[in-house]
Amino acid sequence: MQLKNKILKMLEEAKAASRALASVSTKNKNKALLAMAKALLRDSRYISLRNARDVSLARKNGLSKAMIDRLTLTDERIKDMADGLKTVASLKDPVGGVIRQWKRPNGLLIKKVRVPIGVVGIIYESRPNVTSDCAGLCLKSGNACVLRGGSESINSNRAIHEVITKGLGNFGIPKAAISMIDTTDRKAVEILLQAPEYVDLVIPRGGEGLIKHVAETSRIPVIKHYKGVCHLYVDKFADLKKAIDIAFNAKVQKPGVCNAIETLLVHKAVASKFLPQVVRSLEDADVELRGCAKTKKILRGIKSATEKDWYEEYLDLILAIKIVDSADEAIDFINKYGSGHSDAIVTKNKKVANVFLSRVDSACVYLNSSTRFTDGYQFGFGAEIGISTDKIHARGPMALEELCTYKYVVLGSGQIRQ
């Protein structure tokens, strides 16, 4: 009960802070962001010391090397966090932008205006840099945030939070605009997820387990940044040289990310020519291949892909390969097994391209280019809070505009309804 009251009180303060933050000027928000960046650099030793505690606990608890690496804050990483905040300060303020306006026959002028959402809950794991990244993006878009990091990084997150919120008051921004759930008690998250009166949106960032749990328990709208089971389809009419480069790039350049491909679909008419060529470079890069029965007739000796493989997000140097009879089969396959993230076609045939781009039901669909471009920076947004695999509100790379909603401002001169 005590915990519940404590959390609800914090959320209530965050809500009040969101109302105040919504009308803070762009100038003051930018000044605050730059001050936050400065504070991170100034207090980097303090943050490092706190981080060292988390790292030593993680070692003691036997966390994996990869997890410890994600957890560790080097000077370089603290500088990156500060640079991130500076970049956000330099981006255009989305708040107040008029999306569209029109006049009605009765003289009413209706403006659809971009406004902050309110309070955004961010639930994340391990990487402590998320604390300042998300705080910066929410602040710039006029949203109060409630941060809840993983228990393994609680000391680091606390330190970062303390450092970046210290000076907010100087710019007319209440401290509660960047709130943090300062306990590792899991019940705290449940309380937050059941408080739609205070929190307007929840963004879970992390592994599949976390995201599923949040989506299933939340009574607040959730925008999921879920897995990326991405495909490249090499069509009958493909430029095979380009297809080889794109397949290699989409699989190998950074295999551990959501916009890397997991499955290669190849039209049967080009399979026997294309596959042996592409496989040469893939195998040079140590990519493990898993093929359908037809693929295995061309690429003898590779592993078999099972039904389970088609659903898998390997996040690793593994590639499933399937030969299809038509672009339609490829499209249906992607819509069935994909995660609605990013899917590409290589073809010179405009008609096939248009059918693919229109019928594949994913956030980002690519013609003759790598799926690796699904990213707020690559899209030119200058930032990214994540990549939505949901369809409601925001889809694909999410940045400042997607952290806003809108309101209708209606200007009249005495109009009443007849």
Next chain:
Amino acid sequence: MQLKNKILKMLEEAKAASRALASVSTKNKNKALLAMAKALLRDSRYISLRNARDVSLARKNGLSKAMIDRLTLTDERIKDMADGLKTVASLKDPVGGVIRQWKRPNGLLIKKVRVPIGVVGIIYESRPNVTSDCAGLCLKSGNACVLRGGSESINSNRAIHEVITKGLGNFGIPKAAISMIDTTDRKAVEILLQAPEYVDLVIPRGGEGLIKHVAETSRIPVIKHYKGVCHLYVDKFADLKKAIDIAFNAKVQKPGVCNAIETLLVHKAVASKFLPQVVRSLEDADVELRGCAKTKKILRGIKSATEKDWYEEYLDLILAIKIVDSADEAIDFINKYGSGHSDAIVTKNKKVANVFLSRVDSACVYLNSSTRFTDGYQFGFGAEIGISTDKIHARGPMALEELCTYKYVVLGSGQIRQ
């Protein structure tokens, strides 16, 4: 188990139908809508007979006169349903519209394109016209819908559904694009609300109980069309003549709707002049007044407003009145007690107006005009599936564009990520 399998099979078919419908041409969708309208008129006798069954059952079960009225389908109402479908046919197709496009330095052309959401579940009560209204809006916006009406109108809904879906195949649209849950078993709704793999969005339409229940149980994103606790604030700098007309219009013209006002806020500087004037016309219209202590000093003999009144959506000829010390107090009051629907200010002072319009956190904020304009038709959308009081995805009047999401179509010529 049998019910679960049956419902899941229906949802799976709706999902498949949504994929097909997403690429049906505008021409065919419009032809289908006109054919649906024609079928309603042709088979109106059949629909009336089925409706008579619901009405007689409702009488037997002792439903209120108001509910029986909402349930009854006169020839006039069936004609209205047909006209509604014709109107939707005449509206611009939102699907495929390019919201914005830009070129990246590497030559990639990124298009943000409007696309259907997928499968929309509509859960509604009593009025059988919702069946054809929602089916039409979903069809035009390329969405499959799964309709679930109230048990009291099941015979009417079945008949309408049967009539409007009969000819869909002639236009390349699968029948399952307009699906209906054909049982009054409440478990069916629970099954739907737990099936995010098939249903992309749920819109509950009806009373507070229904909406709350759906919002609390759903694992699918919900856009609530919740209550309207709307305010009119008469500022110190108001044109009082306009304020009287607007107050009267917003309360009396149609009191039973969500965009009518429930509370009148008056600046103390104008209260003693304004209130006696506005009350004359309100009392002539039989409006019951409930005032705060200060109001009661001016309007002697009226009822007292309690804390509960400030939260109330009367949907009736009742008006709560409060005198405030400042525009800021009015704004805070609205943000505390309002439902984020529609709120208006009457003032000649630009600065006060801007503060009010910016700080009041509602879907629609009005300057010198009646809140009664919050409506898809009044906004010029040509249609309306409801008025969202949520902030995520759609806010305020929701029509065809708001029934869409977007995807990014990225056109390249061999680009790979460096």
